[in-house]
Structure formats: C-alpha cells, structure tokens
Amino acid sequence: MTKKEHYKMYKSGKNWVYASLATIALLTGATVVAEQHHGHSIAGISAKADDTDYNTRAAAAVNDATTTHDEVASVEDVTFNSPEEAVVGKWVNLTTVTGVAKDGDQSIDYKVNNVYVRKDQSTGKLIAAYVGGKTQITITPRGANNSVSVEIGKRSDTDGNVGTFSTIKRYSTDTDADGSKTDPNGAVVYVKDSLNNPLSFTLPSTFNATDDTLRVAYIPDTRAPHTAKTTSQAYPTPKIQMRTADALKTEIADALKQSDDSKAAKASAAAAIDNAKKEIENKINNDPTLDDTARDAQKKKAEETFKKAEEDIAKMDNKTDVDNRSNQAITDATNAYQPGESMDNQKTDATNALNAAVADEYNKVDSNNDLTQAEKDYLHDLIEADKKKLVQAITDAKDKNDLNAVNAQLIKGNDGLRPGFSDVKVTPAETVADRKTNAETVLNTAYSKAQNDINGNKTLSDAEKTERLTQLKEDYDKAKTAIQNATNAQTVVDALAQSQTDFANDNKDNDLAQRKSDLINDYKSREKVQERLDAIKNDDTLTDAEKISQTKQITDAVDAVSKNISAQETAQDAINAAAATKTKEQDDIIEGAHVPGKPLADQVTDAKNDIHKKADAARTDINNNKNLTDDQKAAETKKINDA
Known part of the structure; x- marks a missing residue:
C-alpha cells in the first residue's frame, strides 16, 4: 500500500452500503443485513430488545479489541450490516503500509491493529479511532538498521510534520546503550538490529485530549552504500481520532442506545407508513371525484414518496432523522391525494359539454342545405333521443370514471362521428341541384294536369275557368322561380308543396247545385215576375178563379225555367239555361199572364x-x-x- 493510499484510507472514509432488501425489511419490521461478515458487530451483541445495559455492552465491545478482526486495506473497505452498526462501530486491523518515509533505499513499513472504525456523526463518513491501551502499532525498518520512534501530538492543518509532538515509543539501535533495558512497555526499547525486524507496541492508555496525529520517524544511515541524503525522515498519519478506552466505552454506550432507538423508530415508522399507505390508498380508491388515471397517478406518487422514504430511512441511524423522515413522507404522501372537483361541478361540466355537442350536432344537421326539413326533423329526433340517454348517464354517474365514459361519447372519431350520436348520419336523399331538377319536372307535370282539370271542371263557368287558368299560371311561375332560386332542399320542397296547394285551390270546385239554385232564385225574383204576380193578386176585376188561373200561368213558366236550369250538368250550361235567349217563351207567358176583368x-x-x-x-x-x-x-x- 502506498502512502497516498493510506492517507485516503483515513481521510475519505465511506458510507454504509445497505442491501437491496432493506426496504422490505423495514416494512415487515425485520432487520435485513448484508451478506457480509467481517469481524464482530458490536451493535449485534444485544440479543434482547429489553437489554438496556448499554454500559455493559459497551465494555464488552471495547474488551473485544484483543480478538481476531478483519483486516482491511482502508476504512473504505469496512462494511456494516446496518446504519446502526456503523454508528456503534467495530474493531478492524489495517494492512501494512510499506515504503513510507522513504529516503534513498531506506524506509519503514507501518502496520496498525485494533483500530475502532465507526461513522463520524459530524461528517457522516467512516473514521478510524486509535484507542489507548488497545491499538497496536508495528514498525519495520527497511534498507538499514535504523533507530525509529513513534510520536503523538497535534499537527497543523497544513503539514503533518509541523506541530506539537512527544515521543511515546523509541526503538534505539544505539550501540552504546544498555542492552539490558528491553522493557517493551518503556518509552525506549533498545534493539540490536532493527532492519526488517517488526517492532510492535500498544498505545498508552492515556494521552492529551488534543492529540490527533501519530508520527513515525527515523534517522537515515547516510554511510555507503546507502543513498540517503537527509538527516531525518518522518511519516505522519492523517488526522485520526484518539480515544481512551473509557471515553470509547461511553461513546459506544451512547451509540448503542442510539442504535436501539433508531431500530425501534424504524419499526414504528414502518407501521405508521403501512397504516398511512392503506389510509391514503383507501381515500384515493373511494373518491368518486377521481378517475382511474388520476387514482393511479396519485397512488403512484404516494408509493414513490413512501418508497423513497423507506430507502432514506433504511440509511438512517438515529430516531430523530427516522421520525422526521417518516412524518415528512406521510405528510407528502397524504398531500399526493388531491380530490377532484365535486361531482356536482363535474356533472355540470359534463352537461355543458353535452349541450355543446348537441348544439354542434344540430348545427351539422341544420347547416346542410341538401337535407329537407323532414330529414332534419328525423335527425333532430335521433339527437334528442341520444341526448336523453346521455343526460341520464350523467345523472346516474357514480364517479369520474362514469363521467369520463360520457365524455368519451362526445369526442369525434376518425369518421367524424361522436360515439354517443353515431346514429346521427347526414345522408341527404339527393343534392339540392338534383332536387331542383326533379322538382321542376314534377311542377311541370302538375301544371299541365291542373290546366286540364280546370278546363274540364263542370262546376266552373267559362269566365271562371279563364280566371282560374290565369291564377294557375301565376302560381306556376311563382313556384318555378322559387325552385330555380332555391339554395337549400327545404326551399325546393316548400315551393313544390305550395304549388300543389295553389294548384288545388286554382282547381277547386264551385257549388254547382248552389249555382243552379241561385240562378233559379234570380229568375224567380226578377222584377217582371213579381210585378205580374202582384198585379194579379191586387186586381179587383179578377175573380179568385181568374187570379188562380193567371198566377198558375206564371208559376208554371218559372217552374219550366227552373227545371231546365236544374237539368243542366255544367255551370256554364246552367248559366246559359238562365239566359234570356233560353227563357223567352216563358218570359212571354209571364208577360201576358195578367189579363184584367170587366169594370x-x-x-x-x-x-x-x-x-x-x-x-x-x-x-x-x-x-x-x-x-x-x-x-x-x-x-x-x-x-x-x-x-
């Protein structure tokens, strides 16, 4: 191991790495440990949850320093099964650092056993503690038979060789020294040969509270064949924790309590989170204002919040952080549940959307010029029937999913049709242009028939026929113009329908019987007839018999005219029968019927x-x-x- 690597070992440290199953363990209240077993875990000494004798457990942990430990190259290589174990810490041995304080062909090897590694609460990183009366230092001179010394003190912030140091152990090869002084516990130990000879000692039980650095020094042999050029060399360790055994016991006892509190808090957090999960999921699932998409999104957000919290909590090592993180997660996950608008408001929105769709459907129908009003009315009825169903669906909606189903019925598909109004298909029977052409054909045929009907109408006089035909022509021209100028189907239909009404009126029968009756009454009420009847009645020169006889002549003449008029089959013939040219004979009879008697x-x-x-x-x-x-x-x- 190089000097740089050894420095890194102490300086950087590393965080605890948890197993992937930690989250599951948290939820079940169990403790999952990594599949690693390096040395003894002090936090694992407690076998019972009610074991609160932290001092006893801490003492056992400190005394465990003399047992066999894992050997690691750096603090970064130290692993723990849980964050709580990292807080409590454990003993390890550090592998030998070779070739430090090199000067020419001379250097020393540096080995440390019984180092207590734990997480530094101030930095969150692992750090090694040298413990008085427990940590063992081994120094091996290389290249020459040199005296070496181990110093302890407080270094400067910038240079490990600058500071206040005192020698706690010196291995001397001084030939003048008293070789009998070989007490390994003394400050100075005389050794005859130090070259390649491991020199070991245990740190003293006490030291200054400010000490933070160990330094190994030697005076190189500058004699040939050595290549040393300096008079002294030193290897300072990085800043380390220096602890007495009693201080470490106190700290471990506190860490054990923190560890137990943390584990208990995690169990409580797991239960609280589990309850919150169920409560939040129940709220989301039973909220009618949410649809499945919103429910899934909110549940996912809550689940992700809890999952992240569980991962974070799994890395925590103290009750405060666990409680805070758990409470924050429950708050955040609770906030993930966001009710939608009230069902009343959503139903109002759905109703508004439905009304807009209905208006659009009506516009689709009404704006089509090729449709007749009858076709439009048929489609209007379909729209209203579909609307009624959708209104009922909105009324019956139990949640937003139901309203979404209604809204889906209002969205046009690729065919341009809304599913809820799929039966409302605008398919005119014919185009306006075709309808106009066909209507003109129908109009012309109807016009010709109406002309014939008028000419053949027995109830009309010749003058009336002429008048009716004139009106018929006006009605025909009016209808034809309306059809030709029409821009929509209904105008064509209306024009054709109006022409049919007009044509029917133009050919409407007169009352032939009434006409005959009127002609007869007109004849009977002629002034000449009444004048003659009155003359006979008031003629004193006539006898009653004469009056009756003369009156009968008049009434017989009138009856003859009446019978002739009544016998006619056409209005014009009846008129003709009542004309003077046809009633002259009877007129003459009436004229001469009154013959006065003697004076x-x-x-x-x-x-x-x-x-x-x-x-x-x-x-x-x-x-x-x-x-x-x-x-x-x-x-x-x-x-x-x-x-």
Missing part, C-alpha cells in the same frame, strides 16, 4: 141581373111545386123577396 160597375150590374134571374127562377120553381100549399109557397116566396 166593377158592369160587374155589379151583371151580378144584380144574375141575382134577379136566379130569384125569378126560384119563385117560378116554388109556384110550380105542387107539394107546397099556398101558404108555404107564399112564405118561401117572401124569403126570396126579402133576400
């Missing part, structure tokens, strides 16, 4: 004469009646005369 005076004279004639005839009949007596004849005659 009234003449009629009175005639009446009197008639009465006298009848009276004379009656008297004659009485006188000639042989069945009457004369008195009876006289009485009857008197009655006639009196009348």
Whole structure:
C-alpha cells in the first residue's frame, strides 16, 4: 500500500452500503443485513430488545479489541450490516503500509491493529479511532538498521510534520546503550538490529485530549552504500481520532442506545407508513371525484414518496432523522391525494359539454342545405333521443370514471362521428341541384294536369275557368322561380308543396247545385215576375178563379225555367239555361199572364141581373111545386123577396 493510499484510507472514509432488501425489511419490521461478515458487530451483541445495559455492552465491545478482526486495506473497505452498526462501530486491523518515509533505499513499513472504525456523526463518513491501551502499532525498518520512534501530538492543518509532538515509543539501535533495558512497555526499547525486524507496541492508555496525529520517524544511515541524503525522515498519519478506552466505552454506550432507538423508530415508522399507505390508498380508491388515471397517478406518487422514504430511512441511524423522515413522507404522501372537483361541478361540466355537442350536432344537421326539413326533423329526433340517454348517464354517474365514459361519447372519431350520436348520419336523399331538377319536372307535370282539370271542371263557368287558368299560371311561375332560386332542399320542397296547394285551390270546385239554385232564385225574383204576380193578386176585376188561373200561368213558366236550369250538368250550361235567349217563351207567358176583368160597375150590374134571374127562377120553381100549399109557397116566396 502506498502512502497516498493510506492517507485516503483515513481521510475519505465511506458510507454504509445497505442491501437491496432493506426496504422490505423495514416494512415487515425485520432487520435485513448484508451478506457480509467481517469481524464482530458490536451493535449485534444485544440479543434482547429489553437489554438496556448499554454500559455493559459497551465494555464488552471495547474488551473485544484483543480478538481476531478483519483486516482491511482502508476504512473504505469496512462494511456494516446496518446504519446502526456503523454508528456503534467495530474493531478492524489495517494492512501494512510499506515504503513510507522513504529516503534513498531506506524506509519503514507501518502496520496498525485494533483500530475502532465507526461513522463520524459530524461528517457522516467512516473514521478510524486509535484507542489507548488497545491499538497496536508495528514498525519495520527497511534498507538499514535504523533507530525509529513513534510520536503523538497535534499537527497543523497544513503539514503533518509541523506541530506539537512527544515521543511515546523509541526503538534505539544505539550501540552504546544498555542492552539490558528491553522493557517493551518503556518509552525506549533498545534493539540490536532493527532492519526488517517488526517492532510492535500498544498505545498508552492515556494521552492529551488534543492529540490527533501519530508520527513515525527515523534517522537515515547516510554511510555507503546507502543513498540517503537527509538527516531525518518522518511519516505522519492523517488526522485520526484518539480515544481512551473509557471515553470509547461511553461513546459506544451512547451509540448503542442510539442504535436501539433508531431500530425501534424504524419499526414504528414502518407501521405508521403501512397504516398511512392503506389510509391514503383507501381515500384515493373511494373518491368518486377521481378517475382511474388520476387514482393511479396519485397512488403512484404516494408509493414513490413512501418508497423513497423507506430507502432514506433504511440509511438512517438515529430516531430523530427516522421520525422526521417518516412524518415528512406521510405528510407528502397524504398531500399526493388531491380530490377532484365535486361531482356536482363535474356533472355540470359534463352537461355543458353535452349541450355543446348537441348544439354542434344540430348545427351539422341544420347547416346542410341538401337535407329537407323532414330529414332534419328525423335527425333532430335521433339527437334528442341520444341526448336523453346521455343526460341520464350523467345523472346516474357514480364517479369520474362514469363521467369520463360520457365524455368519451362526445369526442369525434376518425369518421367524424361522436360515439354517443353515431346514429346521427347526414345522408341527404339527393343534392339540392338534383332536387331542383326533379322538382321542376314534377311542377311541370302538375301544371299541365291542373290546366286540364280546370278546363274540364263542370262546376266552373267559362269566365271562371279563364280566371282560374290565369291564377294557375301565376302560381306556376311563382313556384318555378322559387325552385330555380332555391339554395337549400327545404326551399325546393316548400315551393313544390305550395304549388300543389295553389294548384288545388286554382282547381277547386264551385257549388254547382248552389249555382243552379241561385240562378233559379234570380229568375224567380226578377222584377217582371213579381210585378205580374202582384198585379194579379191586387186586381179587383179578377175573380179568385181568374187570379188562380193567371198566377198558375206564371208559376208554371218559372217552374219550366227552373227545371231546365236544374237539368243542366255544367255551370256554364246552367248559366246559359238562365239566359234570356233560353227563357223567352216563358218570359212571354209571364208577360201576358195578367189579363184584367170587366169594370166593377158592369160587374155589379151583371151580378144584380144574375141575382134577379136566379130569384125569378126560384119563385117560378116554388109556384110550380105542387107539394107546397099556398101558404108555404107564399112564405118561401117572401124569403126570396126579402133576400
């Protein structure tokens, strides 16, 4: 080992390396140790959890210095099964450092046994402690038979050969010395030959509290054939811990308590973390405001938080750090659980999204000019039916997963359709252009038929037909223009439908019976007819029989005209039948029906004469009646005369 390597051994140290199963061990409350067994673990001396006699255990640990230990090249090579064991520490032997303090062909080898290695609480790194009465130093001169000495003291911060040192052991090859003084426990030991001769001693039990460096020195032999050029050489160790056995016992006792407290804290932390895991997972799993993605993400974050904490805790060696890390992990993992928006708000959002999708579906339908209103209404009904289902799904949603399922129904696929409205497919029966062409064909056919129907309509007069045909042409032109100018299907449909209504109105039947009745009534109510009837009625020159006779002539003439009108099959024929040219004969009859009688005076004279004639005839009949007596004849005659 080189001097540089030896320095590195003391200076750098290394942290404890834990096994990969440490995390699992923490969760189960067990202690997993690395598959390494180097020397005795002081922290492992305790066999019972209730063994609190830390002083006894510490004393046993210090006394263990004389047993066999692992030999390591550097402190970095020292391993422990747990952070707690590293805090307590253990004894090791350091391998020989060769060729230090070299001067020409001369140097020394340096060997240390019974070094106590543990983690330095101030730096977190492993450091070696030389313990009074326990640590053994072995020096072997090389190249020449030199005297060597071991010094202890406090070095400067920059140079290990500068400081306050005192000799604690000297191996002297002085030929004038008293060779009988070979007490190995004395400050000076005389040796005849030191070359290649391991010289060993144990550090004294006491030393100054400020001592932090051992220094090995020798005076090189400058005589031939040696190549030394200096008068002295020294090898200072790096700064080290110097401990008395009693001080080390106290420190180990404290470390053992810290170790037990740390292990207990880890067990408690494992239980607390396990409970927190279950509680947090339960909260996340049972939160309806979260979906599976959010749940998985939050659980993953919490798990990662706990995993990192478990890894960190596995490396810790004291209760305070373990408790703090455990509490922080539980807090952080608890914060990993973040409830979503309330279900009411999420349902409101889902409803808004649904309404937006419905509006878009309506717009998709309504903005298509190739669709008729009937086709649009059919699609509107589908939209409303789909909407009703989705509204119910939102209402029935138990958690965000259910709402996500609804939202998924609102996202358009590659086909441009929303799954929730997949049946709403805009497939017009024909394009506007095709519909216009077809509509014009239908219109023209309907127009021709309407013309024929009007011309053949028996309920219309010739004048009415002409008027109707004129209106029909206007309606046809209006419909044709509307169709030709249409930009959407419904305008075409509406124009064609309106033309059908208009054409039907243009060919609407008149009431032929009523027309005949009106013609008959018109004839009956002619001034000439009524005038003649009134003249007959008010003519005093006529007898009742004459009045009846003359009135009958008029009514018979009117009935003849009425029957002729009623017998006609068309409106125009009925009109013609009521025309003067067709009623002249009856008109003449009516005109001459009223024939006044004799003047009234003449009629009175005639009446009197008639009465006298009848009276004379009656008297004659009485006188000639042989069945009457004369008195009876006289009485009857008197009655006639009196009348």
